[in-house]
Amino acid sequence: MRTQVVIIGAGPSGLLLGQLLDRQGIDAVIVEHRSEAHVLSRIRAGVLEDGMTSLLKEAGVGQRLMDEGMVHGGFAIAHHDQLRRVDVAHYTQGRHVTVYGQTEVTRDLMEARRASGALSLYEASEVRLHDIDSDAPSVTLVHQGETLHIECDYIAGCDGAHGVSRRSIPQDRLSLFEKVYPFGWLGLMSDTPPVHEELIYARHADGFALCSMRSSTRSRYYVQVNADEKVEDWSDDRFWSTLSHRLPAEVGEALVTGPSIEKSIAPLRSQVTEPMQYGRLFLVGDAAHIVPPTGAKGLNLAASDVSVLYRILVQVYHHGRKDLVPSYSPTCLDRVWKAVRFSWWMTNTLHSFPEDDGFAQRMKDIELSYMLDSVAGLASIAENYVGLPYGELLSSEVVNKFSSPNYPQEPLTAKKVCSGS
Ligand code: RFL
Ligand code: PHB
Numbered sequence: 388m389r390t391q392v393v394i395i396g397a398g399p400s401g402l403l404l405g406q407l408l409d410r411q412g413i414d415a416v417i418v419e420h421r422s423e424a425h426v427l428s429r430i431r432a433g434v435l436e437d438g439m440t441s442l443l444k445e446a447g448v449g450q451r452l453m454d455e456g457m458v459h460g461g462f463a464i465a466h467h468d469q470l471r472r473v474d475v476a477h478y479t480q481g482r483h484v485t486v487y488g489q490t491e492v493t494r495d496l497m498e499a500r501r502a503s504g505a506l507s508l509y510e511a512s513e514v515r516l517h518d519i520d521s522d523a524p525s526v527t528l529v530h531q532g533e534t535l536h537i538e539c540d541y542i543a544g545c546d547g548a549h550g551v552s553r554r555s556i557p558q559d560r561l562s563l564f565e566k567v568y569p570f571g572w573l574g575l576m577s578d579t580p581p582v583h584e585e586l587i588y589a590r591h592a593d594g595f596a597l598c599s600m601r602s603s604t605r606s607r608y609y610v611q612v613n614a615d616e617k618v619e620d621w622s623d624d625r626f627w628s629t630l631s632h633r634l635p636a637e638v639g640e641a642l643v644t645g646p647s648i649e650k651s652i653a654p655l656r657s658q659v660t661e662p663m664q665y666g667r668l669f670l671v672g673d674a675a676h677i678v679p680p681t682g683a684k685g686l687n688l689a690a691s692d693v694s695v696l697y698r699i700l701v702q703v704y705h706h707g708r709k710d711l712v713p714s715y716s717p718t719c720l721d722r723v724w725k726a727v728r729f730s731w732w733m734t735n736t737l738h739s740f741p742e743d744d745g746f747a748q749r750m751k752d753i754e755l756s757y758m759l760d761s762v763a764g765l766a767s768i769a770e771n772y773v774g775l776p777y778g779e780l781l782s783s784e785v786v787n788k789f790s791s792p793n794y795p796q797e798p799l800t801a802k803k804v805c806s807g808s
Pocket of ligand 1 (some may be wrong): 395396397398399400401418419420421426430431432433434435489514545546547548549550551552572574653654671672673674680682683684685686687688689
């Protein structure tokens with residue numbers, strides 16, 4: 388079998404890239420090792436930047452998002468028992484985010500792909516990438532008991548943090564930067580009305596809490612828990628009383644509780660792989676970088692990577708611009724590191740760290756007060772939350788300059804940076 392692009396992974400990155408390429412007449416096969424139902428059962432992100440909403444519309448899957456998504460022009464930070472609103476629209480010339488679940492984005496993309504008739508191979512096993520540093524890469528896999536060999540021009544590694552794509556790159560050609568946080572988020576979904584009309588991110592001495600939503604009748608809440616906590620030890624009652632205690636009294640009293648329909652714990656970490664491409668393989672979304680969910684950036688970064696790769700592939704196939712291929716990684720990484728910084732700042736400022744002494748706690752309190760009392764601080768939070776601009780494709784001259792022997796570069800070695808705040 389032959390195609391132009393093999394996409395590994397049918398998460399939001401892979402499905403969105405597949406949909407955009409299909410609409411440009413570029414042929415792609417999606418290879419996913421789980422079933423469709425399993426992919427749809429994962430409850431994750433909820434906040435979409437306006438750049439991602441525009442890209443979904445461009446991909447022809449914007450209708451339900453526009454009908455059902457909840458447009459938010461701001462959010463609240465709870466601090467010292469008070470709600471402080473960050474007026475995102477005011478500080479960003481009217482821009483906003485949309486609250487719409489990742490599960491729904493995935494469902495819309497799966498339906499569009501089915502309607503297009505493009506090939507997706509779910510429940511594929513033994514997925515292997517071959518000759519990625521040559522002009523003739525390929526992918527082999529086992530599907531419904533049959534071994535398939537797919538030849539292609541390019542491979543998009545959209546297979547998340549534990550996928551096969553990143554592992555297929557020689558490890559001495561990658562640098563890995565990582566920070567693991569000493570806590571996780573316990574999330575609970577319930578069919579209860581949200582406690583507030585916008586999201587609330589709460590800093591509390593006992594730990595962080597987040598009030599989010601999926602609709603006017605469905606809420607999504609999170610509380611910071613120790614890294615070694617087990618979900619079985621958290622009854623719904625324990626969750627609700629912990630959450631209520633971490634919110635300003637007025638908000639806690641208004642909280643409508645009910646039985647959970649989902650409860651899970653996610654560890655928190657930041658991780659970036661450099662470069663995000665090797666030969667004919669591109670790493671996209673969580674395959675290249677992970678951010679803690681505090682800034683609501685993971686899914687949105689996946690969308691900005693997809694946008695860059697899509698624009699490059701359109702230039703390659705419609706205008707013969709193969710010279711743009713090397714610009715993928717440098718174009719993406721600038722925005723990636725800025726989102727990593729914002730997620731790291733939100734995480735540091737809003738969570739309690741076991742190692743924080745009195746001085747560190749005072750510094751975080753005053754950092755947050757300063758940012759919330761300052762027009763410049765509020766504008767900075769707002770422009771990061773709503774999403775920084777998508778990168779322009781770098782010209783081949785700029786990319787060549789970065790890779791020229793005269794440009795000072797760090798050696799490409801497998802490297803782990805795990806410590807530091
Ligand atoms: P995914 O979603 O992990 O999809 C990867 C797909 O690849 C498949 N796969 C393979 N397929 C074939 N062969 C293999 N060897 C394979 N190995 C894996 C997997 O089965 C899967 O289907 O990555 P993708 O597409 O890059 O999407 C990334 C997002 O899922 C992620 O960044 C966000 O969910 C992060 N995130 C949030 N992001 C936001 O922008 N806004 C938010 O509000 C937000 N909230 C969150 C979040 C993540 C959370 N968790 C669970 C850490 C809230 C939470 C709690
Ligand atoms: C969510 O609704 O799941 C959500 C919202 C905002 C975040 C993280 C998760 O920062």
